[in-house]
Amino acid sequence: MDPFRFTIQARSGRARVGLLTTPHGRVETPLFMPVGTQGSVKGLLPKDLKAIGSQVLLANTYHLLLRPGPERVQALGGLHRFAGWDGPWLTDSGGFQVMSLGHLRRIDEEGVVFQSHLDGSLIRLTPERSIAIQEALGADFIMAFDECPPYPSSPEYLKASLERTLRWLERSLKAKTRPDQALFGIAQGGTDAGLRALSTRETLRFDLPGYAIGGLAVGETKEEMFPMVALSTEILPEAKPRYLMGVGHPEDLVAAMGLGVDLFDSVYPTRTGRFGSALVPEGRINLKNAQYLEDKRPLEEGCDCYACQTFSRAYIAHLVRAEEMLGGILLSLHNLRFLHRLTERAREAIRQGSYGAFAREFAERRFGKEI
Numbered sequence: 001m002d003p004f005r006f007t008i009q010a011r012s013g014r015a016r017v018g019l020l021t022t023p024h025g026r027v028e029t030p031l032f033m034p035v036g037t038q039g040s041v042k043g044l045l046p047k048d049l050k051a052i053g054s055q056v057l058l059a060n061t062y063h064l065l066l067r068p069g070p071e072r073v074q075a076l077g078g079l080h081r082f083a084g085w086d087g088p089w090l091t092d093s094g095g096f097q098v099m100s101l102g103h104l105r106r107i108d109e110e111g112v113v114f115q116s117h118l119d120g121s122l123i124r125l126t127p128e129r130s131i132a133i134q135e136a137l138g139a140d141f142i143m144a145f146d147e148c149p150p151y152p153s154s155p156e157y158l159k160a161s162l163e164r165t166l167r168w169l170e171r172s173l174k175a176k177t178r179p180d181q182a183l184f185g186i187a188q189g190g191t192d193a194g195l196r197a198l199s200t201r202e203t204l205r206f207d208l209p210g211y212a213i214g215g216l217a218v219g220e221t222k223e224e225m226f227p228m229v230a231l232s233t234e235i236l237p238e239a240k241p242r243y244l245m246g247v248g249h250p251e252d253l254v255a256a257m258g259l260g261v262d263l264f265d266s267v268y269p270t271r272t273g274r275f276g277s278a279l280v281p282e283g284r285i286n287l288k289n290a291q292y293l294e295d296k297r298p299l300e301e302g303c304d305c306y307a308c309q310t311f312s313r314a315y316i317a318h319l320v321r322a323e324e325m326l327g328g329i330l331l332s333l334h335n336l337r338f339l340h341r342l343t344e345r346a347r348e349a350i351r352q353g354s355y356g357a358f359a360r361e362f363a364e365r366r367f368g369k370e371i
């Protein structure tokens with residue numbers, strides 16, 4: 001039986017609820033995946049991630065290659081045992097981090113050469129090596145080695161890059177040996193509709209268990225990004241999961257779920273939490289702001305997370321000002337719970353056939369009035 005079955009349970013417009021089976025349990029989509037770059041979601045215990053509804057965690061080939069090294073993780077039982085998370089893991093293929101960490105030295109047909117951000121040593125990543133690393137790490141979902149072109153890029157560069165990414169996809173697939181891992185292809189093409197369609201169609205020529213929409217959320221405007229998401233989900237097959245990479249603002253999740261996206265990841269909720277901000281239905285509140293020092297209310301009325309059930313905004317504002325670790329920990333916990341509750345409510349609305357009303361209510365609270 002297929003270890004990665006995906007079945008659609010309900011639809012509402014283009015939004016859908018899916019059930020995704022993995023060797024480490026079944027998960028319900030749409031879902032948000034917390035990012036654990038170095039094998040840990042910063043400041044949060046796996047048991048607390050489970051308690052707030054996290055289903056799939058993300059780790060990164062680039063970072064784990066540099067430290068502690070894939071051989072060590074494999075010798076210690078693979079990511080699930082090593083990092084104490086027995087639910088599904090997804091690893092990104094490392095290309096994006098090389099571009100975004102700005103240590104890229106060269107990119108050619110073979111792969112990329114970059115400088116380690118830890119000790120400056122030169123490291124080569126190729127499709128074959130990326131797959132070998134992801135196999136050693138042992139994630140359930142692994143990503144093809146791709147190039148995420150910088151924004152903006154010329155149509156000429158976008159075209160040459162997406163064609164190379166397709167050749168790298170073929171090499172990634174050929175290098176794969178483990179049947180218990182699902183390889184996702186990543187479509188590129190930037191914000192050029194013709195190239196986006198071309199890349200998505202060519203990626204589909206490979207029969208894969210899921211497809212990622214790459215090359216977006218790299219600085220383009222929402223007005224440029226969302227037509228590409230809509231175009232992608234029109235082309236991508238209904239029966240396979242769609243993963244929009246790097247998208248994590250609440251309003252963007254609501255819009256993209258409405259366009260039929262199933263999987264999301266972003267450092268936003270945990271990073272903005274560490275920087276002192278809480279996600280709330282109206283948007284975001286920054287607890288560094290003095291107005292919260294006497295505010296007895298929870299971060300968000302009605303939130304069931306430990307931070308909202310136990311502490312006031314005043315206390316968390318104090319922790320943030322005092323630079324106490326607990327401040328960032330509580331805000332990260334709340335922000336992830338906020339996104340998991342958002343996707344839980346979205347799945348419920350889809351089951352009720354009322355996703356449109358859900359999205360409108362969300363937008364009314366988010367954009368209807370100032371905080």
Ligand SMILES: CNc1nc2c(CCNCc3ccccc3)c3nc(N)[nH]c(=O)c3cc2[nH]1
Pocket residue numbers: 035036037058059060092093094095096143146147148186213214215216217218245246247265266267
């Ligand atoms: C933020 N915007 C954005 N992120 C993108 C990513 C990374 C997704 N996040 C994975 C991650 C895993 C662990 C730790 C940190 C991040 C991409 N990854 C690949 N492979 N290809 C993309 O086109 C691509 C495009 C993106 N845009």
